[in-house]
Amino acid sequence: MKIALVQFNPTVGDFGGNSAKILELAQLAQQRGADLAVFSSELCLCGYLPLDLIERPQFIARNERELACLAQKLPLPSIIGYAAHVNESTGKAAANAAAFLDHGRIVFVQHKMLLPTYDVFDESRYFQPARTQLPFSFHEQQLGITICEDMWNDQEFLG
Secondary structure, eight states, rough: OEEEEEEOOTTOOHHHHHHHHHHHHHHHHHHHOOOOOEETTTTTTTTSGGGGGGGOOHHHHHHHHHHHHHHOOOOOOOOEEEEEEEEEEESSSSEEEEEETTTEEEEEEEEOOOOSSTTTOOOGGOOOOOOOOOOOOEEEEOOOOOOOHHHHHOOHOOO
């Protein structure tokens, strides 16, 4: 399996521009023979970190609409970071998430578990943490999505 690690500098709140760049780079990854495009910029659909915009329900709804629209247009399976709505009665209304998109659909979503609250970061103010991380199947392989902090601070994973 050939995986394209795609990086760009998204602009906070520029859904149109960020989506256009995601599509452009996904097409380039496909042309270069990739089976999967992984967009490595956290929250690349809405830009990082949108701060108090996260507290606006219409901002989260826009993330989800744009993600569904991207799923329809992407030329190859892709993993995209976005701000997701959380359907829980307690806690925050949003999650820092990444979605696996394939064949026009949102196939799998992983929320970030470890939310930094040091230095310039205050993610726990805005996001509900995930309770668990799960794998998903792609090309007969089990893959997982880790978002930023989840990778380098997960003692069970790094053991």
